[in-house]
Amino acid sequence: MTSTEAFPITLAFPPQGHFTQPYLALPCLKAWLHQGGHRDVELRDLSVEAYDHFLSADYLDYARHRAAACLETERHETHGTPELNFENMRAWRAAVETEVSAQALIDTIDQAKEVLRGPDCFDPEKYIPAVRALYHGLRVVSAAHHPSELTPHNFTMRYANDRSKEILAATLDAQENPFIKFFSEEVLPGLIERQPRVLGLSVIYGSQLIPALTLGRMVKEALPNCHVTAGGGFLAYIGHKLTQAPGMHVCLDSIIFHEGEAPLLALCNVLKAATEGETVDLSEIGGLTWFDRREELQVRNNGPAHPVKLDEAPVPDFRGLPFELYFSPETVIPYDINRGCYYGECTFCTLPTVIGPGYRTRNASTIAKHVAELRDHYDSTHFNFITDCMPPGMIRDLPEALIESNAGITWWSDARVEPKAYDEQGAQRLYASGCRKLLFGYETATPRLLKLMKKGQSLKATAQVAENCNKAGISVTWYAMVGFPSETREEARATLAFIQENAPAVREVSLQTFHIDEVAEVYHQPDQFGIKILSDEEADLQLYHDYEASSGMTQQEAAEMFEEMMTGLRESLPLFKGDNIFYFMQKSHYFLQLARGLRPDEFVELCAQRKQKLQARDAHPSLTPTTGLGLRDLPFSYTSVIQTLGHPLARAARPDFLTGRFVTDAEEEARAQLGGVPRGQSVLAYDPLNHEFLEISPDARKLIEALGQAGSLEALLDTLSPDAPDTGRTYEKIVSFARDLHRGGLLTVNCTTLPEARTNPRPLTQHA
Numbered sequence: 054m055t056s057t058e059a060f061p062i063t064l065a066f067p068p069q070g071h072f073t074q075p076y077l078a079l080p081c082l083k084a085w086l087h088q089g090g091h092r093d094v095e096l097r098d099l100s101v102e103a104y105d106h107f108l109s110a111d112y113l114d115y116a117r118h119r120a121a122a123c124l125e126t127e128r129h130e131t132h133g134t135p136e137l138n139f140e141n142m143r144a145w146r147a148a149v150e151t152e153v154s155a156q157a158l159i160d161t162i163d164q165a166k167e168v169l170r171g172p173d174c175f176d177p178e179k180y181i182p183a184v185r186a187l188y189h190g191l192r193v194v195s196a197a198h199h200p201s202e203l204t205p206h207n208f209t210m211r212y213a214n215d216r217s218k219e220i221l222a223a224t225l226d227a228q229e230n231p232f233i234k235f236f237s238e239e240v241l242p243g244l245i246e247r248q249p250r251v252l253g254l255s256v257i258y259g260s261q262l263i264p265a266l267t268l269g270r271m272v273k274e275a276l277p278n279c280h281v282t283a284g285g286g287f288l289a290y291i292g293h294k295l296t297q298a299p300g301m302h303v304c305l306d307s308i309i310f311h312e313g314e315a316p317l318l319a320l321c322n323v324l325k326a327a328t329e330g331e332t333v334d335l336s337e338i339g340g341l342t343w344f345d346r347r348e349e350l351q352v353r354n355n356g357p358a359h360p361v362k363l364d365e366a367p368v369p370d371f372r373g374l375p376f377e378l379y380f381s382p383e384t385v386i387p388y389d390i391n392r393g394c395y396y397g398e399c400t401f402c403t404l405p406t407v408i409g410p411g412y413r414t415r416n417a418s419t420i421a422k423h424v425a426e427l428r429d430h431y432d433s434t435h436f437n438f439i440t441d442c443m444p445p446g447m448i449r450d451l452p453e454a455l456i457e458s459n460a461g462i463t464w465w466s467d468a469r470v471e472p473k474a475y476d477e478q479g480a481q482r483l484y485a486s487g488c489r490k491l492l493f494g495y496e497t498a499t500p501r502l503l504k505l506m507k508k509g510q511s512l513k514a515t516a517q518v519a520e521n522c523n524k525a526g527i528s529v530t531w532y533a534m535v536g537f538p539s540e541t542r543e544e545a546r547a548t549l550a551f552i553q554e555n556a557p558a559v560r561e562v563s564l565q566t567f568h569i570d571e572v573a574e575v576y577h578q579p580d581q582f583g584i585k586i587l588s589d590e591e592a593d594l595q596l597y598h599d600y601e602a603s604s605g606m607t608q609q610e611a612a613e614m615f616e617e618m619m620t621g622l623r624e625s626l627p628l629f630k631g632d633n634i635f636y637f638m639q640k641s642h643y644f645l646q647l648a649r650g651l652r653p654d655e656f657v658e659l660c661a662q663r664k665q666k667l668q669a670r671d672a673h674p675s676l677t678p679t680t681g682l683g684l685r686d687l688p689f690s691y692t693s694v695i696q697t698l699g700h701p702l703a704r705a706a707r708p709d710f711l712t713g714r715f716v717t718d719a720e721e722e723a724r725a726q727l728g729g730v731p732r733g734q735s736v737l738a739y740d741p742l743n744h745e746f747l748e749i750s751p752d753a754r755k756l757i758e759a760l761g762q763a764g765s766l767e768a769l770l771d772t773l774s775p776d777a778p779d780t781g782r783t784y785e786k787i788v789s790f791a792r793d794l795h796r797g798g799l800l801t802v803n804c805t806t807l808p809e810a811r812t813n814p815r816p817l818t819q820h821a
Contacts, residue, residue: 060325062086063249065097067265068232069208070258071640072104072380077387077439078255078285080369085314088367091321096373103235105378107194108166108187110159116197117155124148124199130688136729137689146694147196149737150746153683157741158190160681174382175646177663184635185744198231208260209707215592217298224267232264236271244272249279251321256285269304278330282320284309289407290572294594296342296352307343311410316340316358363392363413368423371431384433385641390420394441396469398507403572404441417450421458434462435648437641442469448479452486463648465490472514480525488527489647495531498551499544502537505582516555523558528653531559535618536567536611538582539604545614553625560628560653561637566615569598612701627657672792674767676800678757683739691737691748693730702726740798747797756790757799766791
């Protein structure tokens, strides 16, 4: 074993990733390094650290003032232009939302975080407002760095992440890149004090690329003797292009491809054996591409690394991760039961290639042993089994091993439709082992397309597997796509219809538009799928490509169909209706409800009860304006702006959620086809209790202000003269108006506003 004294290593997960549970890559790497003799390994989840930092009262106050200074709301409102132009809509929306909501968010953000991290998270009446507060807090953060946008699911800038020049520019743009300040003040001082010899960055998503390279650049400037390496799923796609891009050597020293355990250990051993600051030969390390700085700067591509024997890999080591910062009431521990895909035939899928090399699995007994260790060490009984799909044998063996070992856990994972394995008995065995949620690749209801995709499954089997799991108490999610080459609108609607037919068994649907990347079979065999690949010469890091199809929908038509299908899903699936969809959007939150013992139907009823309470709100005599209510007069319709920016053309003008790239000419096309929003007086209100934006009329604002002056609805109604004409009609109008504003959260019941003798006030009746 190599001696590793005084060789500190820091492994970091850069922003932006989900903030509800830890990621698995770094704990796997740490365990492997420990096994190899490196004991001083620090883990940093900089993504959740950044979210916690940004979503604080101090930062939101800073962001509010920064946004006011840079967005110049009045410039869009006072020049007398007849309409709000498309190119100004996002800035105007960011400005008015920040102005009306920031103070309420500053006052309540800590409470919202407490809700999501504690038992109140299980109460929909408290959960939904808390989640909204986080979303809206991030809109304030984004406004301060406009046009950059940070959400719970993405980070984008005006710089495209498939162009190296733009990426490098983004790493230096302190105005629009919020992570420069965050890294400088919250991360870099600790790294300088620690003096790590190796900094490893795990880049799984495209949204992490700019933050990761920003940090790499800053560390290389501050710590020239620290070797900065990076790996992860996204770099497995574009890593070779990235190292060939001019200037990337200022951000990185090397990239590890595919499985990282063995290459990272070998890299650390070589660097440890060298004198600090010495440029060394790394050519013997498999799976590594590196910048050779010994003489003239050159990029060296080593051969592939040998895969690790997964069943012999140590249990992941999560020690050091900030469990207290994740926005979940209980920890869900990720654990990889296999790597790669045993099926590996789908023509659209690239995961078997980038996760490689090859398919390997752990034995069921090893999994059960590791699960018990993780359960006991981290005091959590909730697991997310990381897998592309479990092979039929594992579907049988793993539940039996968990049951026999009295694991006492609950878990969820991805899965593949295997009708023999997921029969009624198999589904019941899975539930008995703790399985509460499974996600299956359904994709489409068109057999012709399933054949093109090489899915190897039938619609009958897909529906039957879902039904068997549902009967056993397991919640089923289907993955579906729209826009696969040659798909027609009618076929896409059939996909939606089939979901709706199976809605009692299918609780959630993860729907995405089809994208072509350079690894998939669709890209390499375009003639077979009737498409022409379109490349962008300026996109030197291009992974995803536009295309022209000889039949079926265009990409734009597929984007429009996506919106139509999502509308249908919201109408058909209880978990997608209204703000229930937040449970789907926050990773593991719905699962944790099931893990508490609720069946899917029971959870749906819990959500329905919240809705019923909101709709039951009436015009209570003590209604007064909600404390902390934000109101702002608008010269343009907020709702119209939201609708315009939600149009598929407008969405294409921003970096895509999946790819992070701009669609060519989308901004110009959206401007030409969507136009602007004409002037029209309205008011934007922000409910500080439920954290909702509502557009109301100027008359509604007048009523709110009159209620505030009168002290209560009853007191206001008492000012009406019974002898005045149309008093009855005015009375009814005020009561109806107040009822709607109460249901919207802008008015609240406050019995302290009534005389002491009437804390149980009389019901409102028709004025004579």
